[in-house]
Amino acid sequence: MTHTAQTLDALGWRAQFAAQVTAAEAGRVVPVRVMAVHRGQIAVAGAGADWLVSPYIAGALPGDDHPTVGDWLLLDAETVQPIRVLARTSLFTRRAPGDPTKEQMIAANVDTVFVVASCNQDFSVARLERYIVLAREAGVPAVVVLTKTDLTDTPETFAAAARAIEPGLRVELVNGRDASDVARLAGWCGVGQTVAFLGSSGVGKSTLVNTLQGSDRIATQAIRAADDTGRHTTTVRQMHRLAGGGWLLDLPGMRELQLAEAATGIAEIFDDFTAAAEECRFSDCSHGVEPGCAVQAGIAAGTLDAERFTRWRKLVAGAAATPGRAGKRRGR
């Protein structure tokens, strides 16, 4: 155990976690957050102390939650052994490489996802939508961050295209190297808040993090608990402390095509199409040449966007083709 000055609130403790601790447990358990997952042990942080503990929960049944980074975990106050994982506010999963039927937990209890794209020829609304669907599936609100505004004369064109994805979607335009621009993200990165970044390679995610951190490199943000044993540990995933008091979780392997269980997220992002499809005469309408297709009618009437239709169809086809998971749309 290592003593620290941190409080549970600073670690992201919330009323909905506190509410899960029963009266019988109070005083006998220690709530801790999983800061890092190593091979064979996990680094956890609680009020005033850090520990390295076993990731295994005695008596856990197959299908029970096991701890992943970002999780809140109850430890037995006497034995310091994990008792159970508290229900998560959000969870990122991905299909395990080599076994597409298996889902791997990536990160839990993320409060905000920054979906990052750059204002240049790499900008793609379709890609933004896929990342937003991933965030939606995880149960995390997305904020779109459009970088490299210094390389275009028309940043507002990119912002308008992003805003059109969904009413109310937050879109921030930034030069990722400009601290005063990036400060606009600080409101999501304050004390006890947990954020993650999604976006294709080269869009400027590390640059944003480094600017948020001041001059510190993200690679130097390893938490101290991981070094406690003094021996080499293979860190799989960990939380990084942000300068403003927030926490950054890496999302390794979350690529836009990794749409595990995406049907719900797609339905929400494309709720205009989902609603129209409910009105089609046939419940298994493919929205092609069938009579009474409300989607085609909407496109013809101009109430539905033809380009969004193409992207929606592709996403729905991709989700339905997911191995081991059936598409969830009506009539399928």
Ligand SMILES: Nc1nc2c(ncn2[C@@H]2O[C@H](COP(=O)(O)OP(=O)(O)OP(=O)(O)O)[C@@H](O)[C@H]2O)c(=O)[nH]1
């Ligand atoms: N001009 C300009 N360049 C930027 C901006 N943001 C990032 N860059 C540059 O774009 C390149 C890629 O940025 P990174 O931050 O490494 O991108 P990334 O998203 O972390 O990429 P991966 O690590 O591959 O996922 C670097 O050369 C950055 O300096 C920006 O707002 N303006």
Ligand SMILES: [Zn+2]
């Ligand atoms: Zn139809």
